[in-house]
Amino acid sequence: MARPIWTGVLTFGLVTLPVGLYTATEDHTVHFHQLQRGTSDRIRNKRVNERTGKEVAPERIVKGYELDEGEYVVVEPEELEGIAPGRSKAIELAGFVDLHQVAPVYFARAYYVGPRGKEYLKVYELLRAALERSDKAGIATLTMRGKEYLTALRAQQDVLVLHTLHWADEVRDPADVVPELPQRRTKADSKELRTAQQLIDALTIDWDPGEYHDTYEERVKKLVAAKRKGEEVVGEPEPPEATNVIDLMEALSRSVEQSRSRGRKAAREKPAAGRKEAGSVASRKATAARKQSRKRTAGRKEGEDLGALSKAELRQRASAAGVPGRSKMTRDQLVKALAGQAA
Numbered sequence: 144m145a146r147p148i149w150t151g152v153l154t155f156g157l158v159t160l161p162v163g164l165y166t167a168t169e170d171h172t173v174h175f176h177q178l179q180r181g182t183s184d185r186i187r188n189k190r191v192n193e194r195t196g197k198e199v200a201p202e203r204i205v206k207g208y209e210l211d212e213g214e215y216v217v218v219e220p221e222e223l224e225g226i227a228p229g230r231s232k233a234i235e236l237a238g239f240v241d242l243h244q245v246a247p248v249y250f251a252r253a254y255y256v257g258p259r260g261k262e263y264l265k266v267y268e269l270l271r272a273a274l275e276r277s278d279k280a281g282i283a284t285l286t287m288r289g290k291e292y293l294t295a296l297r298a299q300q301d302v303l304v305l306h307t308l309h310w311a312d313e314v315r316d317p318a319d320v321v322p323e324l325p326q327r328r329t330k331a332d333s334k335e336l337r338t339a340q341q342l343i344d345a346l347t348i349d350w351d352p353g354e355y356h357d358t359y360e361e362r363v364k365k366l367v368a369a370k371r372k373g374e375e376v377v378g379e380p381e382p383p384e385a386t387n388v389i390d391l392m393e394a395l396s397r398s399v400e401q402s403r404s405r406g407r408k409a410a411r412e413k414p415a416a417g418r419k420e421a422g423s424v425a426s427r428k429a430t431a432a433r434k435q436s437r438k439r440t441a442g443r444k445e446g447e448d449l450g451a452l453s454k455a456e457l458r459q460r461a462s463a464a465g466v467p468g469r470s471k472m473t474r475d476q477l478v479k480a481l482a483g484q485a486a
Contacts, residue, residue, distance in 0.1 A: 149287050150259065151232040153270075153296075160258065160266050162234070164287075164305060167253040173363045228286045234305070236281035236296065245280060245295055249308045256296065256303040267303070274298040275453040278474065280306075338395040345402040349462050449478045457481065 147163030154160070177186035189198050206223075207215035258267040274281065275298035285292045285305075293308040318324065369376050449457065457477040461469035466480045 147257070148254070149285075151234065153234045153236070153256065155236040155270065155281060158266060158270075160263055160270065161260065162256050162263075162267075162303075163259055164254040165257060167255050167304065171357060171360060173360055224289075227289045228291050231284075231286035234283045234285050234294065234296070236283045239274075239277070239279040239281050240295075242278055242280050242297060245308070248314055250295075251307040251309055254305045254307075256305050271298045271301070271303050272453070274303070278454050335391060335395065338399060342395055342399045342402065345399055449481055452478075 145165050147165055149164040151162065152159050153162045178184060179186060190201075190204065191198050205217050205219065207217050209215050258264055274296070279297075281296040283294050283296065285294050285307075293310055295306045295308055297304055297306070366376055449460075452460070454474045454477065457474060458469060460481055461472070461477055464481060464484045466472075466477075466484060469477065469480070472480065
């Protein structure tokens with residue numbers, strides 16, 4: 144099992160929960176070494192004096208903060224350590240916010256939060272379930288590795304996840320960095336807007352991260368393998384040209400039709416598993432009726448209180464029941480939609 148990178152307590156109100164933080168992601172980036180062309184000799188970087196060109200020993204290197212060009216204030220390591228925030232032992236949840244209020248641009252890194260002992264499982268699960276049902280995140284600050292972080296604690300399936308967040312002054316205003324942005328008050332052509340929404344609806348899928356992988360990493364490995372065998376390397380095709388504004392409506396309409404055609408083709412080609420010996424037309428109709436009945440009741444078990452389910456559980460039920468527009472529904476709307484399916 145992995146070792147926690149931080150241990151301490153998580154507090155909310157008068158409740159204290161001993162926890163540990165575990166890294167939630169890992170890097171699979173392909174790494175290269177620098178070599179001198181025509182040899183297998185590695186390249187090493189040296190730290191040299193910019194003025195004299197001579198190499199400087201590590202113990203002779205200090206940190207300097209530039210005030211004006213060429214004027215520095217030298218800061219010693221022990222001076223920085225003296226003012227650094229201490230390693231905090233607590234994640235104190237100062238408040239809770241709706242998850243949708245935290246824009247994705249603020250999220251930085253993710254850590255799994257685990258209880259430090261079986262005796263704390265009940266408290267841990269209580270907090271996890273409450274966050275999941277409320278669809279909220281707890282906001283707190285945390286000091287770790289000599290740095291202070293703003294964090295958001297949220298429930299994700301069976302575990303609590305702590306996200307480090309960017310501070311407000313670290314997030315750029317898009318108007319300052321993106322040269323051209325449309326004015327929100329500009330009214331888009333209603334027909335174009337409806338067609339664009341139809342295209343989005345036609346391409347709407349259930350999120351499954353396992354279906355996606357790093358194709359660039361795979362291409363790099365194939366490139367290395369091909370060059371090792373002396374094979375010719377074929378480059379990737381050029382990206383498509385930008386859509387002309389004049390042809391926008393035509394491009395949208397054709398895209399909608401193509402996506403619908405693919406859906407109809409996939410439905411026709413879908414194998415009828417378990418029906419190799421199909422019976423009469425009546426039996427096929429009976430089978431279809433049973434499937435439709437199962438679909439209507441997929442979102443609700445007999446006597447079950449849908450209001451007691453979390454939003455994530457309601458979305459899963461809605462997906463199984465084929466409820467349209469479920470990805471944009473609130474928790475109450477999901478409950479009503481599932482109740483209507485079962486009626």
